[in-house]
Amino acid sequence: MQTPAPVDYARATSVDHALQLLDQHGEDARVIAGGHSLIPMMRLRIASPTTLIDLNDLDELKGIRVEGNEIVIGAMARHAEVLDSPILAEHYPVFREAEKLIADPVVRNRGTVGGSMCQADPSEDLSAVGSALRGTVVIRSKSGSRTVPIREFHFGPYMTQVADGEILTEVRFPIRPGAGSAYEKVERRVGDWPVASAGVFVVVKDGVVSDCGIGLTAVGAEHFSAPEAEEFLIGKAPTEDNLAEAAKIAADSCNPISDQRGPADYKKHLAQELTLRALRRASAASQGA
Amino acid sequence: MTAVEEAPVSAAGNPIGFGSMKRKEDQRFVRGQGNYVDDVNLPGMLHGAILRSPHAHAKILSIDTSRAEAHPGVVAVITGKILEGIPRPELLGDNFAWMPTLSYDTQAVLATDKVRFQGQEVAFVIATDRYTAKDALELIDVDYEPLPAVMDAKKAMDSGAPVIRDDKGQTDNSITDVMGNKFWESGNAIGTQEAIEKAKADPNCVVVTQDIMYPRVHPAPMETCGSVAYLDPVSGQLTLWTTSQAPHAHRTVYAMVAGLPEHKIRIISPDVGGGFGNKVGVYPGYVLSVVGSIVTGKPVKWMEDRSENLMSTSFARDYHMAGTIAATKDGQILAVDVDVLADHGAFNGVAQPTKFPAGFFHIFTGSYDYPHAHCKVTPVYTNKAPGGVAYACSFRITEAAYFIERLVDCLAAELGMDPAELRLKNLIKPEQFPYETPTGWVYDSGQYEKTMRLAMEMVGYDELRKEQAEKRARGEYMGIGISFFTEGVGAGPRKDMDILGLGMADGIELRVHPTGKAQLRLSVQTQGQGHETTYAQIVAHELGIPPEDIEVIHGDTDNTPFGLGTYGSRSTPVSGAAAAVVSRKVRDKARLIAAAALECSPDDLEWSLGKWSVKGDPDRAKTIQEIALLSHGSLELPEGVEGHLDATAVYNPPNLTYPYGCYICVVDVDPGTGQVKIRRFVAVDDCGTRINPMIVEGQVHGGLADGVGMALMELIAFDEDGNCLGGSFMDYLLPTAMECPDWELGETVTPSPHHPIGAKGVGESATVGSPAAVVNAVIDAISPFGVRHADMPLTPANVWRAIQGNPVRVDMAVE
Numbered sequence A: 001m002q003t004p005a006p007v008d009y010a011r012a013t014s015v016d017h018a019l020q021l022l023d024q025h026g027e028d029a030r031v032i033a034g035g036h037s038l039i040p041m042m043r044l045r046i047a048s049p050t051t052l053i054d055l056n057d058l059d060e061l062k063g064i065r066v067e068g069n070e071i072v073i074g075a076m077a078r079h080a081e082v083l084d085s086p087i088l089a090e091h092y093p094v095f096r097e098a099e100k101l102i103a104d105p106v107v108r109n110r111g112t113v114g115g116s117m118c119q120a121d122p123s124e125d126l127s128a129v130g131s132a133l134r135g136t137v138v139i140r141s142k143s144g145s146r147t148v149p150i151r152e153f154h155f156g157p158y159m160t161q162v163a164d165g166e167i168l169t170e171v172r173f174p175i176r177p178g179a180g181s182a183y184e185k186v187e188r189r190v191g192d193w194p195v196a197s198a199g200v201f202v203v204v205k206d207g208v209v210s211d212c213g214i215g216l217t218a219v220g221a222e223h224f225s226a227p228e229a230e231e232f233l234i235g236k237a238p239t240e241d242n243l244a245e246a247a248k249i250a251a252d253s254c255n256p257i258s259d260q261r262g263p264a265d266y267k268k269h270l271a272q273e274l275t276l277r278a279l280r281r282a283s284a285a286s287q288g289a
Numbered sequence B: 001m002t003a004v005e006e007a008p009v010s011a012a013g014n015p016i017g018f019g020s021m022k023r024k025e026d027q028r029f030v031r032g033q034g035n036y037v038d039d040v041n042l043p044g045m046l047h048g049a050i051l052r053s054p055h056a057h058a059k060i061l062s063i064d065t066s067r068a069e070a071h072p073g074v075v076a077v078i079t080g081k082i083l084e085g086i087p088r089p090e091l092l093g094d095n096f097a098w099m100p101t102l103s104y105d106t107q108a109v110l111a112t113d114k115v116r117f118q119g120q121e122v123a124f125v126i127a128t129d130r131y132t133a134k135d136a137l138e139l140i141d142v143d144y145e146p147l148p149a150v151m152d153a154k155k156a157m158d159s160g161a162p163v164i165r166d167d168k169g170q171t172d173n174s175i176t177d178v179m180g181n182k183f184w185e186s187g188n189a190i191g192t193q194e195a196i197e198k199a200k201a202d203p204n205c206v207v208v209t210q211d212i213m214y215p216r217v218h219p220a221p222m223e224t225c226g227s228v229a230y231l232d233p234v235s236g237q238l239t240l241w242t243t244s245q246a247p248h249a250h251r252t253v254y255a256m257v258a259g260l261p262e263h264k265i266r267i268i269s270p271d272v273g274g275g276f277g278n279k280v281g282v283y284p285g286y287v288l289s290v291v292g293s294i295v296t297g298k299p300v301k302w303m304e305d306r307s308e309n310l311m312s313t314s315f316a317r318d319y320h321m322a323g324t325i326a327a328t329k330d331g332q333i334l335a336v337d338v339d340v341l342a343d344h345g346a347f348n349g350v351a352q353p354t355k356f357p358a359g360f361f362h363i364f365t366g367s368y369d370y371p372h373a374h375c376k377v378t379p380v381y382t383n384k385a386p387g388g389v390a391y392a393c394s395f396r397i398t399e400a401a402y403f404i405e406r407l408v409d410c411l412a413a414e415l416g417m418d419p420a421e422l423r424l425k426n427l428i429k430p431e432q433f434p435y436e437t438p439t440g441w442v443y444d445s446g447q448y449e450k451t452m453r454l455a456m457e458m459v460g461y462d463e464l465r466k467e468q469a470e471k472r473a474r475g476e477y478m479g480i481g482i483s484f485f486t487e488g489v490g491a492g493p494r495k496d497m498d499i500l501g502l503g504m505a506d507g508i509e510l511r512v513h514p515t516g517k518a519q520l521r522l523s524v525q526t527q528g529q530g531h532e533t534t535y536a537q538i539v540a541h542e543l544g545i546p547p548e549d550i551e552v553i554h555g556d557t558d559n560t561p562f563g564l565g566t567y568g569s570r571s572t573p574v575s576g577a578a579a580a581v582v583s584r585k586v587r588d589k590a591r592l593i594a595a596a597a598l599e600c601s602p603d604d605l606e607w608s609l610g611k612w613s614v615k616g617d618p619d620r621a622k623t624i625q626e627i628a629l630l631s632h633g634s635l636e637l638p639e640g641v642e643g644h645l646d647a648t649a650v651y652n653p654p655n656l657t658y659p660y661g662c663y664i665c666v667v668d669v670d671p672g673t674g675q676v677k678i679r680r681f682v683a684v685d686d687c688g689t690r691i692n693p694m695i696v697e698g699q700v701h702g703g704l705a706d707g708v709g710m711a712l713m714e715l716i717a718f719d720e721d722g723n724c725l726g727g728s729f730m731d732y733l734l735p736t737a738m739e740c741p742d743w744e745l746g747e748t749v750t751p752s753p754h755h756p757i758g759a760k761g762v763g764e765s766a767t768v769g770s771p772a773a774v775v776n777a778v779i780d781a782i783s784p785f786g787v788r789h790a791d792m793p794l795t796p797a798n799v800w801r802a803i804q805g806n807p808v809r810v811d812m813a814v815e
Ligand SMILES: Cc1cc2nc3c(=O)[nH]c(=O)nc-3n(C[C@H](O)[C@H](O)[C@H](O)COP(=O)(O)OP(=O)(O)OC[C@H]3O[C@@H](n4cnc5c(N)ncnc54)[C@H](O)[C@@H]3O)c2cc1C
Pocket: A030, A031, A032, A033, A034, A035, A036, A037, A038, A039, A055, A075, A076, A101, A102, A103, A104, A107, A110, A111, A112, A113, A114, A115, A116, A118, A119, A123, A124, A125, A126, A162, A166, A167, A168, A169, A191, A192, A193, A194
């Protein structure tokens, strides 16, 4: 089946209005952002919401800006804006590298950061980036806003902290001066979801890694992260041996499943290989190479 | 005949004859003004939707349609039970629940007893709009009793395997063809076996064996299949707008299936959005739209969605090939043997000529000269969708070409010989044509070595090998893959080839109007190949009428003569020949009329493009346009010459034509990830005379992209439970422009000696030839890891696993 079931539609004019509409239409209502995950699920009738609440008019959720020492990405920022953002290019090239490999221009022109986070697909690329950078998400309900670390945001595949009657409004990332970052992905074909991806940032100060973050997607990494590998690396020199050991630790913590994108052993291998490649480039970048 | 001479240019700037010109049909396509089946909307039209089986193999215990029938907007719900109650004339079953396939098997229109593959048709809802019809599908309650399924073709004939076709009283999953055979052989079994045994015992010889799988893929045309049926309750006339590559063959099949009188059936195949063989067969959905119109008295439209197309319509390939090749140590091929297990799915629905149930797989001997060859193809039923004609395969030649080109590379690896050198040593020589292969096929013409050397020169073969050696020393992995293929297309001579008893000759009709403009009526049906341009150019070449003055009419059985349709690259070899022949008939008649007008003997006239003139007195001449008017005018015509300037012809090809080519692919492989990047692709094709070189190149480009897709990503696999793992474009990957390098095309021109204009057909050449070039290149790249073979598709995972020495089994779910 590739035809959605009957569904009602409402267009929100503000975040408050959207929250009110959510309340009014009950638990079977869903917000729709770019629609590039929700509409395919509706066509396959995996999802059959009774009402769609459209967020596309909400200017307050759009844009990418710097606030103090944080970068703020609005929930309705499109993949294409993330790809082109000079702010992100300056602080975290990992975004641009990841976005270049997410889907295709048609999807990137519509798909949003908020939608990507809330879809919580176990292969979502931005989840790996967000987890690597240890960002936070801001969730709003009628009773106010709360902030949740990305590494606590996902409960599991397709499950997040966003409860009924709530909307994700923005994603925030701390700026880390001197950070290098990189993204590595293997896909079967341009525009396909990842077989495996790794996104990292590394700050090298005085010859040692002072801070780093490792995010992994599609390989069964808990919270899309590899904290033991980060712990191992922090305080050590970014030598090939140390980076390789960190990559190995990262891969060891993954539990990929076999599917048509590849067998589990291959994905585990990729977790290691891609983490290593990303770490190499990020630490070189941090050292100004 | 030599290469095309420059044709004069018409007032509109088109070649009056052969040469590149923009496609006439693109005027409407680029404006979005094409007219496809889904664009057909008739007053009062109803919409159908099909409920499909979620199981690969299950007993149907009951079907309750009452909730669906009560749904507002639903007009009727049809089940297999209802179809069983509608009688039709005896032809492989006596009611509408079953229909004959193109291979004399039966296929369920709607399942009655069991479902036999996931996606099989179970019920048909007719409603006032298509959304209502789809919604009502969810209201049908079917009680299934799941049965163990046969998903692994290699286990289909195990004792104790679940029997799929118990409806036919079978006790195993073997397939018996209409001639009573359970397997299909060609060549010389004993001679080949002896040659292989001898080679095994000879220290100067080698024998190489290799299992090679060509997995199940899908043609995935942009436009899915569909139809609009209207059976006029008063006149009894059935008009069926349908996605068909073969409207005339379909008309006859509907006459047989529905028992309707053939003169009351009109099949209209409007613009077709790609076929690739997918639109050769008759699908249950088409039949159901007809039944729906009979039941409701209204026009009924049925249009499948993408998943339905991928999961239930004609797949391609699914051949497990076990090959053996024997050769001398200096690389002289002695014999090739191949044992094939052919997975035909739940119903034997392949569309092959009756006498060739394995299609033309028998030309697996390839482009090489050696004395002994033998093949045995054993078909089996499995719980998968039926089909097996499709995807630009020239009747299984894709499998054959891939097989031999892969096997020859395995031999080269064993011998430590350069694969180019090995091929050059064994290619059939120009003076050997017409060449009879060990399996009895007669290749018409070829200059194989010339074509191969051109490809090697274009790609810079020797320098690439040097670069490869340097890179390997640095731990970088590039590969160079060669494929030299020969196809047999243009089915076919009627004494040898028929489908359901219909001979494969093509009718054609040419009408030249009084003002010298012409209409050409074709039996073949374009799906994007550019027939409206190519055929106009053939007539232009023969008669000197500018192509813009020739309208090509096709796709409507009431307005075109009978013929078997467009597939297997048969249009140019068969209908293209017919177009030349019918034009020559007109030219001959024009000569008689010109002679009468010029008051001379026809023997005194000579033809130059577009006019008959008196020999030695070129000013005394009549152009074809003048003759057209004279033929309709008051000129006294000679005894026995009728008025008008029309002609008809039926062309029965004396043999197949044998296009061929040499493709060379260069890839870079990242052994850490298994990713393959195609760096270059050189394709030198020899399809004989090129009518419109631009169209030829377009066909080659498309076919090369197909080949890249099959080599690297396209696949329909199944899990043990029978779930189709390629049922949407998220799972069934098609290549994009990003995977395609800049194609570098070359040509040699060796006309077919038996075709009136020497053209061989090119629609499928690139699809046939390219997969082996890509795979050979990848294997060449990773050969330092000890890899000699890995099955398509060479996804990053498969390449990496091959490097680890642990290749995946591609036709089943990845483990
Ligand atoms: C062909 C194709 C290829 C793709 N390839 C990739 C890829 O390679 N890598 C990758 O990472 N992704 C890929 N995607 C997914 C793409 O990034 C999606 O756009 C994204 O996952 C969802 O964003 P969206 O704005 O379209 O969300 P929608 O589809 O609109 O929504 C998705 C879900 O999030 C919810 N939601 C959306 N916004 C909010 C909000 N502000 N607050 C609360 N809930 C919200 C919706 O209710 C819904 O449940 C691909 C998609 C397609 C169609």
